[in-house]
Structures are given as C-alpha cells and as structure tokens.
Amino acid sequence: MRIAIDAMGGDHAPQAAVEGAVSAAREWADITVILVGDTDRLQPLLQGNKPANLELRHASETIEADDEPVKAVRRKKDASMVVAGRMVKEKEADAMISAGNTGALMTTGLLVVGRIPGIERPALAPxxxxxxxxxxxxxxxxxxxxxxxxxxxxxxxxxxxxxxxxxxxxxxxxxxxxxxxxxxxxxxxxxxxxxxxxxxxxxxxxxxxxxxxxxxxxxxxxxxxxxxxxxxxxxxxxxxxxxxxxxxxxxxxxxxxxxxxxxxxxxxxxxxxxxxxxHGAAPLLGIDGLVLKSHGSSNALAFKNAVRQARLALKNDLVGSISTEIRNGSEL
The missing domain is CATH 3.40.718.10 (Isopropylmalate Dehydrogenase)
Structure with a gap:
C-alpha cells in the first residue's frame, strides 16, 4: 500500500507532515509513505531519520490557502497536491492525504483523479x-x-x-x-x-x-x-x-x-x-481513488492518524466496495 502525503499543504507544513509520515512509516511496515513536496525543504527535516518505507517525490510548486481552486489546479501542474493526485490517478499511489486548500483538493479529486462512474457528486465526510x-x-x-x-x-x-x-x-x-x-x-x-x-x-x-x-x-x-x-x-x-x-x-x-x-x-x-x-482526516467519498482531507491545522499526530485511516480503507477496499455497489445497480 502506497500512501502519498501533500507535504506542503496545511498551517504547519512541511514539519507536521514529515513528522507524521515518519511516525506512520515506523508504525506500519506494510505501507510505503511518499512525501510529495519541495525536497530541498523536506530532506533537512528528516535529519537522517528516514525509514526504509518512506520516499520523497519532488514537486516544485505549492497551492496556497488563498489560491482560487480551479485556476490553481489547472495552472500549477507541479504543485504537491496535484502531483499527489496524479500519482493516485496513474496508480503510482493507492491513496493521498492533504491538509491544504479544501476547494483545491476537491478540484484535484474531480479533475485529476476523477469520480467513480455513477457517482453524481463526491462528498466530504469528516x-x-x-x-x-x-x-x-x-x-x-x-x-x-x-x-x-x-x-x-x-x-x-x-x-x-x-x-x-x-x-x-x-x-x-x-x-x-x-x-x-x-x-x-x-x-x-x-x-x-x-x-x-x-x-x-x-x-x-x-x-x-x-x-x-x-x-x-x-x-x-x-x-x-x-x-x-x-x-x-x-x-x-x-x-x-x-x-x-x-x-x-x-x-x-x-x-x-x-x-x-x-x-x-x-x-x-x-x-x-x-x-x-x-480522527485524522475526512475522506472525499465518491472519488475513484482514496483521497483524504486533513484539518488545515493538523499536527504530526493528525497526519499519522490520517495514514492509519488510509491504510484501513485500502485494506478493506473502500473505493472498490462503493464502485461495486453502484455497478450492481443500486438506486443511486
């Protein structure tokens, strides 16, 4: 299970994301945590304390809290949030977590990852x-x-x-x-x-x-x-x-x-x-990939708990279960 974290999103980025990712990687050996962001800022925070199941993926841009969501996602192709979403879309990651701009994450889910066929609108579920x-x-x-x-x-x-x-x-x-x-x-x-x-x-x-x-x-x-x-x-x-x-x-x-x-x-x-x-994070249900929204002021514990949620959802095939329920002809 590969879980990508938008390391540049949130009030305490990237420190909280890095600390939470390290803690989660050490807790669960059956996952790989991928920190997506400016590696020049992420590397020093690890201070040589990088678990074997933690990876870095460079992203040169960041979507800010006051960015207009649709414009930001479309123009900042190398933003950490967008890169993480693209990784889920292209199956390089099984899930993504972000504490960044909620509107931008919703847009990333819709435009980059895409909806589960048959779902009219995804929902934020904290x-x-x-x-x-x-x-x-x-x-x-x-x-x-x-x-x-x-x-x-x-x-x-x-x-x-x-x-x-x-x-x-x-x-x-x-x-x-x-x-x-x-x-x-x-x-x-x-x-x-x-x-x-x-x-x-x-x-x-x-x-x-x-x-x-x-x-x-x-x-x-x-x-x-x-x-x-x-x-x-x-x-x-x-x-x-x-x-x-x-x-x-x-x-x-x-x-x-x-x-x-x-x-x-x-x-x-x-x-x-x-x-x-x-509780860690709120899933964006209805997206054709696991997308979790953490609170903007998330600390390391919140990020770790978000990874825990993602791990459980992946182990129990949440997205596949939703897709199957629709495919079987439920009145949705």
Missing amino acids: MLPTTDGEGILALDLGANMDATANQLVQYAIMGSLYRSKVHGLHEPRVGLLNVGTEAMKGNEVAKAAFPLLEQAPIRFVGNVESRDVLRKPCDVVVCDGFAGNIMLKSMEGTASVIFSALKEEFTRTWYTKLAAAIVKKGLGQFRKKLDYTE
Missing part, C-alpha cells in the same frame, strides 16, 4: 465528536452546497460503507439531518429523500435533528453541504466558546483554581473527545 467519544460520520459537510434527493442517497450509501469498511461497524445506522424527526418534515429535498433512503441498501433510522447529533442518534448523518457546514461551524464555535469561558472562570480566584485542579483530568478527557487529531 467525523464529528460525540459524547461517547466514538464520533459520527457526517456528509456532505462542504464539498457541494446543494444536493438532490438522489445525491443524498448516494451520500448515505457511501457513508455506510465507510463506517463498515474502515471502522468495522456492522450495519451502521444512517440518519437524515432535518428540522424534525417526523417523516414529512423538512424542505422538498428532504421530503423526497426520505422514502428513497427507506428503500436504499442501508440501515436507515429516519430523520435526525442537529441538537441530537452529539448524542450519536446514528452512525452516519447525511445532509447537503450548506446545512452540514453550518452545523460543523456551529459546533466548533460552541466548543471554542465553552472552553474559553471555562478557562476564564477557573482562573478567576484561588477558589476556582483549586476547583480546576480537581476537575482537570475529567475536563482533559472531555476535550480529547472533541479533538480532531484523534
């Missing part, structure tokens, strides 16, 4: 934290702002397969994000999607409200990218405010500092449940 610490897969959270009822069914099937193949869940529960739990709630797209999801080859459990998502009412929640991204940003903002407020309160007086010392361990465990580095 894990959201839940109170039990296991998380819930949500898609689409920003790859496409709008979706048809048919596309929501596609998301549901791909998300169900991902949780089964990568996370080992038997018959994962799938819910539809909505404003109420009743079957006829929601906008016209949600109403049209409900009966289609009931007939799809998944374990559909009905509508799910956003207020319940953190309590994990299902294992996969599907929605259009507009609603999904709003839900994601609301959760991130709420968590940030809560932890900031707690920090302020716990440092106000010596009484509260004493209380903080008592509950520090419990708060740390709670914060870990909400830590994106524990």
